[in-house]
Amino acid sequence: MRRKLAAGNWKMNGLRADLATLHTLAERHSAAQVDILLCPPATLIGACTDLPFAIGGQDCHPNTSGAHTGDISAAMLADAGASHVITGHSERRADHGETDATVAAKSQAAYDAGLQAVICIGETLNERETGKTLSVIDQQLAGSIPDSSSAANTIIAYEPVWAIGTGKVPTLDQIGEVHAHIRARLTARFSDGDDMRILYGGSVKGSNAADIFGVADVDGALVGGASLKADDFSPIISALEASA
Numbered sequence: 240m241r242r243k244l245a246a247g248n249w250k251m252n253g254l255r256a257d258l259a260t261l262h263t264l265a266e267r268h269s270a271a272q273v274d275i276l277l278c279p280p281a282t283l284i285g286a287c288t289d290l291p292f293a294i295g296g297q298d299c300h301p302n303t304s305g306a307h308t309g310d311i312s313a314a315m316l317a318d319a320g321a322s323h324v325i326t327g328h329s330e331r332r333a334d335h336g337e338t339d340a341t342v343a344a345k346s347q348a349a350y351d352a353g354l355q356a357v358i359c360i361g362e363t364l365n366e367r368e369t370g371k372t373l374s375v376i377d378q379q380l381a382g383s384i385p386d387s388s389s390a391a392n393t394i395i396a397y398e399p400v401w402a403i404g405t406g407k408v409p410t411l412d413q414i415g416e417v418h419a420h421i422r423a424r425l426t427a428r429f430s431d432g433d434d435m436r437i438l439y440g441g442s443v444k445g446s447n448a449a450d451i452f453g454v455a456d457v458d459g460a461l462v463g464g465a466s467l468k469a470d471d472f473s474p475i476i477s478a479l480e481a482s483a
């Protein structure tokens with residue numbers, strides 16, 4: 240049985256004053272029947288460790304240490320109190336030229352430091368409109384997920400690039416098609432592939448969460464904008480609990 244997961248990705252947002260949001264969420268959801276993961280900017284990880292949620296980084300370097308100014312290793316995230324790290328987010332693939340091989344190396348670094356990786360994949364609008372969605376997903380799954388992945392160390396996030404921050408959401412049938420495809424690939428490749436969680440991400444809101452969580456093989460959400468405010472994230476967590 241896969242436990243449902245509500246994950247928030249704060250991206251490059253959040254100052255110490257915004258931690259109040261997380262304390263409000265903690266008051267409302269400390270006894271949640273689902274897992275909750277928050278990925279604040281790295282500067283806030285240390286200030287989040289007293290919260291009743293899992294805490295994650297948003298990126299890590301593939302190497303364990305060294306001359307990489309401005310980068311953060313997986314071991315540093317773990318040392319600061321994180322248990323998870325997002326790898327291969329489309330914003331990093333686009334802004335920093337990360338390839339599938341980079342994402343696989345970062346995910347392996349996460350495992351080596353004892354972190355779970357939330358590995359992101361998803362097609363662009365052009366790829367969807369030209370009928371390439373499933374082949375892009377196949378390529379990303381094959382290239383971004385290390386052979387050492389398991390349900391214990393890996394969560395997959397399907398985030399169509401065109402749905403991120405746009406208010407556009409695939410139809411439920413489109414989400415279902417991609418999640419079923421990912422599930423089939425995971426079970427074919429990994430002995431515990433049926434236990435790996437697959438999150439949907441891209442313009443998830445309180446108003447569409449229940450419908451999305453009703454789709455087969457959607458084990459939760461990776462939420463950007465709507466995770467920044469307690470009043471926006473809270474209904475998503477509640478919808479996930481109701482679907483569990």
Ligand SMILES: O=C(CO)COP(=O)(O)O
Nearest residue numbers: 248403404441442463464
């Ligand atoms: O990129 C996302 C989460 O990683 C999704 O962002 P939005 O929820 O803001 O669309």
